[in-house]
Amino acid sequence: MSRRLMLLRHAKSDWSNPRLDDHERPLAARGVRDAPLMGAFMLRHGLKPDKALVSTALRARQTWELVRDVLQGKENDGPGAAAEHVAMLYAFDNPQPLLEAIRRHGGDARTLLLVGHNEAMHELAMLLAADGDDHAMRRLHEKFPTAALAVIDLPLENWQEIGKNTKGRLLHHVRPKDLRG
DSSP states (O other): OOEEEEEEEOOOBOOSOTTSOGGGOOBOHHHHHHHHHHHHHHHHTTOOOSEEEEESSHHHHHHHHHHHHHHHTTTOOSOOSEEEEEGGGOOSSOSHHHHHHHHHHOTTOSEEEEEEOTTHHHHHHHHHEEEEOHHHHHHHHHOOOTTOEEEEEEOOSSGGGOOTTOOEEEEEEEOHHHHOO
16 A cells, blocks of 8 residues: 655745745745646646645645646536645744644545645655655755655555655656746
8 A cells, every 4th residue: 555745845935025924925926837837747647636735824825726726627527635724834944744744634645745845845855755766866856946846655554654764756856947838
């Protein structure tokens, strides 16, 4: 039995208002363009989550909404992936809160999407991706830019088993610049 974890860093945020609280920072125009590109990649590759855990930060919620809209498409009448806004995903320098969020909120999803922030997202991807596609592994080791997606298959029966010693296979590490025409 295995589970698939998809880690999506929020798209590029707008820093034009320095007085704005970080939690309420929206997406920049580039972020609004990049998030649907990632949604289209996910759709083309059959990477539809059963559930999405999304940081409560505005830029993460907006990223998810743009990706979700592409995944659902105009023809899809179904509800799509259930989304849950999780405050502990508003973490930047430690992957531990992300692991805890997965254990607490992953439920019975076979494919789980996290939408969050760096450096925690990058550290979690590095921690869990023991091997995989060589090209994707090299890019993952370099950087985890805004709106990047890492897809990792994990040998888990359930999400409660995930921890620092869990090792999976990296299938994709895709950046928006890889998808721009």
